[in-house]
Amino acid sequence: MSAAPTLARPTSPARPRIFAATFVSEIAVGAHVGGVGALIALLAQDFDLPISHFAILGSFLGVGMVLFSLLSKWLMEATAGMVLKASSTMVMLGAIGLAFAPWANLAIASGLSVALGTSLVILIVPSVLAGPNRARDIALANGASSAASIASPLLYGLFASLPLLEGRWAALMLAFPALYVMVTIRNVDFVHTPSAFAERRAGRKGKRRRDLADAFGKVPSVKAFGGAKNVADDELARAAVASSAQSVHVSSFHDAPSEHLPKASKRERRQIKVGLLRVALSLVAEFALYTWGVARLLDIGVPNATAATLGAVFPLGMAAGRLSAGVLIRWRYIFHASVAGAMLGTIIIGTGTSAVVVVVGLLVAGMGNALLYPITVDDLVAQPSLSPNRAAALSALAGGVVVFAMPLVLAWMQNFLTLGHSLLLLFPVTLVLFLLPNGRKN
Template sequence: MDFADTDRAPAAARAPASSGRGTLALYATFGCLGYLLTALGAVLPELREERGLPRAEAALYPSAFALGLVVVGLVGHRLAVWLGRYALPAALTALVGGAALLATGGGRLGTAAGALVLGLGGAGLVQLVPAALRAAHQGDGTIQIGQANAVSSAASVLSPIIIGVTLAHDLGWRAAFAIPPALLAVITLLSLTRTPAPSTTPTTPDTPATPAPPRGFWARWVDLVLAVGVEFCMVFWAADFLRSVKESGAGTATTLSAAFVLGMAVGRAAAGPAVRFGGRPDRLLAFAALVGIAGFAILWTSPAPVAVAGLLVTGLGVALLYPVILGQALAAWPSQPVRAAARCALASGVAIGVAPLVLGTLADLTTLRAAVFVAPALLAVLLVRCGWRLRAASWLSPSR
């Protein structure tokens, strides 16, 4: 999932400043988010083993994160206006505070509460940071938003590596999970709180009567649920799969699970040229889904060293799905960009909350080796939907 400028969030997010320091601070917030998002998946096997949890219950922690995304998608706009210049610092504080609570909270309830608070903070950053970058750069922060996502991708690759190294040296996972983003957040908060107070006027006023979303938007909404579901099944369960099915050591499995997010980072770095030269969006999506399925086949059938290459290839394919589908969804409802973006955020929340939980539940009922087929099954459904649309378009083509 890319943290793109999808929602023209409230001007309460307007920030920093056009100063370089303010922009770097915003980049750092996305770095914290990217780090913790993949770190949550990296520590799931450890949480499960420490507390003797079934996989279905461990999957509730990602679901708590997703609940935060849904809550902010529903009420975040109003909350950001109310908090004004403190909206960004509050979201970042919630993010790292939730991480600390997850790492240190006693018992299952404390851990789940930490995941929920982490999700609330992370969703707030997804809503606020792109708008803040646009405001800081006179309404056109496209380059800066891309750079912020690059920072997030780099951090998402680092977290499983760092956690894996600490596990391999019997240092536990808690310090590696919580301390790096907390230190970065402290430095960032010092910069954010010194910036001028932003405006709290929403950029897009609510309208009393809003037309229903067009049918084409809902078709892309379903595609978005499928794509994000695949992505987070892999993010949250790759380390456990390498550890339990491929029989890698705890530290090694966690470190090597970074191959998926590395593939995602590389794939999204090439997203621009791929979109320009890929032809019809559905053709590009179908190709990306096929690459993801091929990568999964390598992952599932190969021994541990080669399976990691399968994770990398899967990440390369899945990387293109979210940005392409999101662009098509927003284009399908151009008259209501804010509401369209909010519905897309809810799609992400539904996918993150449901798909990893279904995978974990199936793993308890069968085996993890069988349950991971949830991911390629979602890709196959997306592939069929793209094929159907391409076929329909060819039948409607004037050349026929």
């Protein structure tokens, strides 16, 4: 174990700041993910181009997730502070470009910058929030992300509805959390206090210093669907984190020495592959609707500003579904109910012809899809022949591939089908997810 006295340094700020910076950085993640559909619609209107021209903006987060999953071993050799600063810089530059770029391709490049920056946040947050309070801290950070994902489409819609403003100017909201993070962490010593827990305890023998997390009161730990041993409370399911006050966690596609497990049998290897497929399928509908939900509203004749505002409904359903986990997490049929909600919502969205009907579909689909990814990742982590560390890295890679591919696949499908009919294809995808075995013995 690391020696406690090495944690404190005179350069550390008097008040812990790591949690506050991490909490606020998640706001940019949520605002980007929740608002990308509205942003795509507004950019298409501004540049007088089809929505499909900007569909790749919905895929860039997947690019970052895959890229940084593959490079994490080397990226994590830097301090968390360096990663957060790089992330904030990319998000700020990208936000300015999205708001003011005079050319469509420059706006797309700016979207890539934002997506790469938010992907770095996703990579670093579980490590920075490592320690005994990890479940509470990650739950709070995810709450900030969920709230931002609901608010961002509303802000895009508000800007689009005001006569003196352009809707895409609302993309500047992404820059403010990044600027806050840059200012907040400028004097934080991430070498000797690599996590929020370590910073709270730095220089203290029995007591800890209070920080922003204490303003929210007690938050119960979120237990996994397979039991307390497994981890399913992280929105992006980085299932393994480091012990606090030690080096930052290094994701790897191989087991750590301390996690070495016996060689998997042929049957176990097959189930791991099936588990990864389930993880990937669980994200298909979620990210397809994040990107194309607003476009579906435009498709049935809803005005741009109104459609951008109503785009908040799907993230709202996702947030409501995740909040329900605390109550429904031990319900035997939670996976069945989630699949049913996801499929029902898909049918309503694909066949609806009025704004009210499609909005209801987006809400139902959001609630149904909310728990599919955490459940499937937890099933994967529960495999006896797979360590949590390796499961986390593989899940991030599988998820990144889907997040990248789905918006582009739907754009391509519209060469042959209407948008509504394209979205109906999400139904059989979710059905396949339901039929695949979860690999649990009980």
